[in-house]
Amino acid sequence: MAEAQPHILMCPPVFYAIEYEINPWMNRQRQADHDLAVRQWNGLFAALSDAGAKISLLTPVRGLPDLVFTANAGMIFRRTAVLSRFRFEQRQGEEAHDARWFSDHGFEIVPPPPETFFEGAGDALFCGEDLFAGYRMRSDARGHQEIGRRLGVRVIPLELVDAYYYHLDTCFCPLAPGAAMYFPPAFDEYGRTALRELIPELIPVEAEEAEAFACNAVLVGRTVVTNTGCPRLHAALAERGYQPIETPLSEFVKAGGSAKCLTLRLDGEEAAAWRTADED
């Protein structure tokens, strides 16, 4: 079976700026350089295209600066998109735009479980057959379990204990079924133990590189795209046969996001077992 071309959703940073503060990275006094942000976004776009990805674009909307972070638009499972419900009202305006895009592009829409917050692929990542799901900061544990029931997959809720790593994709990145990289201090002992038990090959990321958003990486095939400033992780990845690529994303780190946050994989992450499994 020929593999389909990797397909990614991005949103150009036309209206991107630090307009509010909803995570410890954000500071309106430390504004993003807009021109530089656009150049960096283009750099990421080029890196992913070069790696072989097809990229679709979500239309930017004035007043929704964080719409660039498409990872939070929803979570994809086969042709189903589980929509997000943002914890902070500053981002709730994004929900309708995300929903429209998914429905216009043939996805079956599943609303998030009632009375729970859910921030899409930012907090829910498949590694093998399991859905690893971050909670407490943005998404709710109960909602994750509901989604697992709905989709018929095992959910491993992981409590996020460090406000700087407020989404799971800022401290955990699946590489392949059974392999992932993570920043251990972002989890408590229960979470670390669960990860160690369930993922045989775990690459720990050091604090300095985690702060450079090393874990917020995008995989296209064996290519791993990250922000600059993660040399030790890149060495570890190269040793394991991956092709790490760095592209500067400093202006997005100011808002608490990097490569992964700026993308949503529409045909399933590389590590998701269902992507290559036969549909039943």
Add this chain to the structure above:
Amino acid sequence: MNGKGSSVAASPHVQEVEISGHIIDSLILPKILDAISARGGTFRIDRITIGQRRSDPSYALVEVQAPSDEVLREIISTISDHGATPVGDVDCRLEAADIDGAFPPAFYSSTNQRTEVRLDGRWIPVADQEMDCGVAVDPQTSTARCVPMSEVRKEQLFVVGHGGVRVFPEDRREGKHGFEFMNSAVSTEKPKGVAVRQIAQDLHRAKRDGQKTLVVGGPAIVHTGSVQHFSRLIRGGYVHKLFAGNALATHDIEQALYGTSLGVRLDCGDIAEAGHEHHLRAINHIRRAGGIRKAVEAGELNSGIMFECVRNNVDFLLAGSIRDDGPLPEVITDVLEAQRQMREQIRDVSFCLMIATTLHSIAVGNLLPAWVKVVCVDINPSTVIKLNDRGSAQTVGLVTDVEPFLRALVHEVEALERSAAS
């Protein structure tokens, strides 16, 4: 209230929570339990269901207890973040059965513990408590009762999910059964005299208070030569109902008619001439007479357990099995019908003595609510273990041969009677 060792009823600072999902592999359950302890609370796992397949979620119902309301609220708030949801603040959900003989797919499966369901904001007790049933609710009369699968009727409303359901487990730590000396459910090592004396006291108390004692018996009562002891218990008014199979009744009647049990003479242990035919001739005799009761009334059956049951108005129920000879006319050969009649008859039972039968003991154990005391006497410890494994955790086991047990029991019961009379 000092709160020490308090139970649901005694402590107001109690809240049941449900935790569902993949709570074992993700360590969410231990994390929640640790969080309860770390904040000064205690917990009891009332129910846990582990998902069988990888994608199947697990479920735990946990009772959180705290020394004060403030601590309780703090604990609940903390564990809610991990996905625990307080139960009891919602009504139970009802769904109509769409076909006869099967529950709606998401039916709540009952336990043998005292249960209540919430309807229109009010907790109502569930009647006919029995494990592995559905809970049928009649909103018109505000009543709920356990209904077995085979008796489900289309359109009947059943509780689905766990919301709005609360269960009050019997506290086995309090020695409510009066068997404090037996810390383990199966006792092979402990002094049997003490156990027998306590069982005698229970029989005596039930008789005195007008409660009903059920005996579930196997044919070993006859084989071991215990008919005379058992007959004395019946005559003494200590047995109010007898559940057994074709074998106990057949061997008892064989002994009454021929003096043998499966052809073996019970007085000397010799094998009687053509004795192997005796049990079949006994069945044939009773079938020709039109049944056990008629044989007694016609003066053809004049001794033994079945004779005593008829004479002393002890309700007996004989449930058939696939290997039965005959069977005797009173044997109910439709198992569902036998179950149905057993259900009817156990409603007023307060004490149950199971003697030397695995099949019938488990069948009855499945039907009894958890608050009925059960004593299981068997030479084989596995019978008691099986009963416990199947959820009849209120069972206290005594591993011993039947004959010395019944002889000692009669002795103790009659001693109690004499001391009560004097």
